[in-house]
Amino acid sequence: MTSTYDSQLKKMKTAPGFIAALDQSGGSTPKALGLYGIPETEYVKGETSMFDQVHKMRERIVTSKSFNGDRILAAILFEDTCRRVIEGMPSAKFLWEKKGVVPIIKIDQGLEEERNGVQLMKPLSKLDDLLELAKENEIFGTKARSVIKLANENGIKANVQQQFNVGKKVCEAGLHPIIEPEVDIKSPEKEQAEAILKEVLLDNLNALSPDEKIMLKLTIPTKANLYKEVIAHPNVLRVVALSGGYSRSEANELLAQNEDLIASFSRALTEGLSANDTADEFDAKLDDSIGSIYSASVEK
Known part of the structure; x- marks a missing residue:
């Protein structure tokens, strides 16, 4: 009998599709709710009522x-x-058992202030608890985000090293990490930063053991197909792209220019959805969104 893990691994390695990012945290939730048509006056009782609304x-x-x-x-x-x-049902188990969608958990706890052109992750003080939560719920992997703003080689090396250190701990726990060193799309040195990032990623990937399989979530590069070597690396299960502030149409157009790079969109996925939509309107809008992102990810 095939285990849940084996089935999830096979899907992540071989199936066509993309990753939906539904992981807005405390800092990004108000904006997400606002775009959905729920103002902050709807959850005046604080964080708990805010999370009730976003759930x-x-x-x-x-x-x-x-x-x-x-x-x-x-x-x-x-x-x-x-x-x-x-x-x-527990949310993660509902996704897998009812929808056939692999669950992944966000583990980072926000960003440090910018230094050397990057923002490192704040200490992951809850990492052990979150990894335990993941195993209890048969969650396949994790995601952690940091940010690159300038083409500072020392900063980028520190950023990626921190990510891989966390990623190794995730692998030790039997899960697969999504490592996300996001390059700010507004960076005046975006293309140069991406060129440095690619080489630093390859150096870190080459240092992994054969059984340490990871995923990467990257900004869609200025130079199309920049990350082909990264995508083809034997330690990489998938490389996915964030929408990063682009509209869905812009993100899809750029994504479609990159072979084997698939989406992991958040705001672009939910763009246009409204709390006031009827059930039919909501389903139709979401179907259009998913269809366009799938096409940009798979039908190249």
């Missing part, structure tokens, strides 16, 4: 008939989502 939004997305494993490989979830239920 309703996420629940509506993943229970939609448009959202399933035919086009969506995986979904990245915030810790709060993983501790809640969807239709009476």
Whole structure:
């Protein structure tokens, strides 16, 4: 009998599709809710009521008939989502067992102030607890984000090294990390930073043991197909792209120019969805969004 892990691994390695990023945390949730049509006056009781609202939004997305494993490989979830239920089931198990979508958990706890042209991750003080939560819920992997703003080689090396150090701990726990050193799309040195990042990524990938399999989430590069060597690396399961502030149409157009690079969009995925949509309107909008992102990811 095939285990859940084996089935998830096979899907992540071989199936067509993209990753849905549904992991807005405390800092990004108000903006996400605002775009969805829920103002801050709707959750005046504080963080708990805010997370109640965003869980309703996420629940509506993943229970939609448009959202399933035919086009969506995986979904990245915030810790709060993983501790809640969807239709009476733990959220991560609902995704896998009812939708065929691989669950992944966000593990970073925000960013440090910029130094040497980058923002490192704040200390991951909850890492052990989150890895335990992941194993209890048969979650396949993790995601951690840091940011690169300038083409500072020392900063980029420190950024990527921190990410790989965390990634190794995730691998030791039996999970697969998504390492996300995002290059700011507004950086005046974006293309130069990406060239440095590529080489630093390859150096770190070459230092992994054969059984340390990771994923990468990267900004769509200025130079198309820049990351082909990274995508082909034997330690890499998938390389996915963030929308990074581009509109969905812009992100899709840029993504389609990069072979074997698939999406992991958040704001671009939910663009245009509204709390005031009827069920049919919501499903139709989400279907259009998923269809366009799938096409840009797979049909190149």
